[in-house]
Amino acid sequence: MDQVKVFLDESEIPKQWYNILADMPTPMSPPLHPGTGQPVGPDDLAPVFPMNLIEQEVSTERWIDIPEEVLEKYLLWRPTPLHRARSFEKLLDAPVKIYYKNEGVSPPGSHKPNTAIAQAYYNKAFGIKRLSTETGAGQWGSALSMACQMFGLECRVFMVRVSYEQKPYRRLMMNTWGANCIPSPSDKTEAGKKILAQDPNSPGSLGIAISEAIEDAVMDETARYSLGSVLNHVLLHQTINGLECQKQLEKIGVYPDVVIGCAGGGSNFAGLCLPFVRDKIHGKDISIVAAEPTSCPTMTRGPFAYDFGDTVQMTPLLAMYTLGHDFVPAPIHAGGLRYHGMAPIISHVVKEQIVEARAYDQMETFDAGIKWARTEGYISAPETNHAIAAVVQEAERAKEEGKEKVILFNWSGHGLVDLVAYDDFLSGKLTKYELPEEEIQKSLKLIEGLPKP
């Protein structure tokens, strides 16, 4: 029997994160202060993030040491296994070998704790007592809840009210890890009170929840805000995954032709792919694919522009692909991919044509996910199914071209608390969704007056 799984011994776990800023072939446009239009400095961010993380955010060092305390917690579930998807290969009947990195084995079931653990550690080390964050469907909120508990920090999570009510499992996970999960809009913040005054039954939105979390953090000097994607330091922490994966592939003498990840804010994609982006920058012939939803086609239909990271315009201006900070994607089940922008790092490598972005409709992603579950066993998160849809497409192309290919992708998480999504698909409740161009243009109007990268 051929090998289908590659483990790393925990002594082989990478001891440093990889910082792509050291290898960027062209300079990135800096974040700008929305008031002055000037690049933001560390002091501008100090009320929001601890200084040790701000330093990481702007660092251009290629390798950054992972603190011993962070490694210790990573070892609760890392190194994660690399699998070969032989049963899925057989079903596809194409000349491809498919490998996947299994990030679903972490306690909350996704890649999110890779940065949650690191952020909790650095905040604790900086003397912070409490973290505040927002969460949509709850993957990030649950990961940060666990991490805060492990480092003795309080954790307050503003969860979009409609998700809080409709998707109780992630909220219950947060409670189990001792966090305080609050439906947003809430009466805990001025931002929340304002919304409630207008509409006491507001279902909430990610934009409102971000405002509440930031306000909650900056009003308390022992607290800071924490974000689960988009920022440089978040992507940095995720690279532990791709670095592990490269060691695993080396063990079996394999190098991929195609590397795939789904992309919402960009962190799980970055985690697996940035170490391969580095190889490509240094001459490797490899294609790297970011899979996004057609209902939120940030990279495939949005411009590369300066825009706010949040709806209520509290963040610096980021140079990124964007659909406009006011864009509200259709309520697809892949909640983690419903973000109007894209991490500046990922946007930059897409703009430089190092990474290719492709969009997939939810129907083809669930079709791929069902095939996956029925061959490989694992039920994927709806987000992850976008990566699997890209794998299917690559396999079909290889078959047409009669070309052998090694495909690697990030299995970013399981879908065991997203099963209602599968039910909707299997019972015919989901449909193909065409996003009208007018809708994109309408929200892009709002950013016309902003500086250009």
Add this chain to the structure above:
Amino acid sequence: MDQVKVFLDESEIPKQWYNILADMPTPMSPPLHPGTGQPVGPDDLAPVFPMNLIEQEVSTERWIDIPEEVLEKYLLWRPTPLHRARSFEKLLDAPVKIYYKNEGVSPPGSHKPNTAIAQAYYNKAFGIKRLSTETGAGQWGSALSMACQMFGLECRVFMVRVSYEQKPYRRLMMNTWGANCIPSPSDKTEAGKKILAQDPNSPGSLGIAISEAIEDAVMDETARYSLGSVLNHVLLHQTINGLECQKQLEKIGVYPDVVIGCAGGGSNFAGLCLPFVRDKIHGKDISIVAAEPTSCPTMTRGPFAYDFGDTVQMTPLLAMYTLGHDFVPAPIHAGGLRYHGMAPIISHVVKEQIVEARAYDQMETFDAGIKWARTEGYISAPETNHAIAAVVQEAERAKEEGKEKVILFNWSGHGLVDLVAYDDFLSGKLTKYELPEEEIQKSLKLIEGLPKP
């Protein structure tokens, strides 16, 4: 940093299951035909199970080869990691080293597919087209659904109606794996129709669901029945876990002083513990603990007697610890431990004092489970929390005695779709439950006239 996880390379996966019947120090009482009072023969079981599994059920061969096709599917998630629980050790502050075998990494999240895969394979090899089974909370039904899908068998699962309605996630898992999940009582069987005629709103019970599944199987000669615990061949298939674990411990030069598993029907307990029971029979000084709930104290308060495996008296009489086939345990969240009997193999080694049974109240199990989740990260199944409660107890004893101990237990599954149980505990809805002796005596009255072992 000391090692906290031990992986086996997949080439090291055990190629045979271990059959404890070859090593039993005293003879076991055979299953009896309820009509004749004589030991049942293979032909009596032929309408219910395929002959290749019946042969395994009665085999006394010590080692039984795992078919290549079964190994191939096991490798989708096996070998499972062995972890050291350093963070939990630190919290307990006792002179113990705690190791746990992580069966939660399987696609449905528990040990159940170890036998589901094997049973689906043997039925397929015997020419069967469809399997029928029952499920309570859904762990077993979901595991068998996945296994049937992988071997191209149809799968029909009769799920206790109250669980079907209250716990939709396991049912949705079954659908995702292509199974037909039917709330029981149903109008698909005579047994179901009879119950519905008496009470159209019957919430169902495991006893009724078993009747429906067996009837459904025996009425269709291309179908067979499948059971997820209790029987010899089911326990046999689970031993892959303990055998892997022994190899992992050998790698790090560790041998446990105490081995712990929770026990409902006995299969997850058997999986980890039987290879250690073998060592104990051959002279090893080791204690082996089966943890059951105080609300269903089969081994700690029931007699060793002949009794039916099911409520409606369709099975052979099994020699086992039992609370009486009519016993209805309190509706605790650890649904997998709510069984009136105990696997004959486990009952026998408890009776022979090779294994010690202990009972734990749900309050101490959830308390242990919360401590576990907040240190080790993983949220355990409510069943698994019984094993963790026993670990806590062992650690406290070691502290009192000032004696160093190595504790090993089976982390049989995660609780990500059982989070309502944690919510009930955290919000104070659960209480200590005292089971009145009269209740046990009442249901034991029913078995007074049966043969004695």
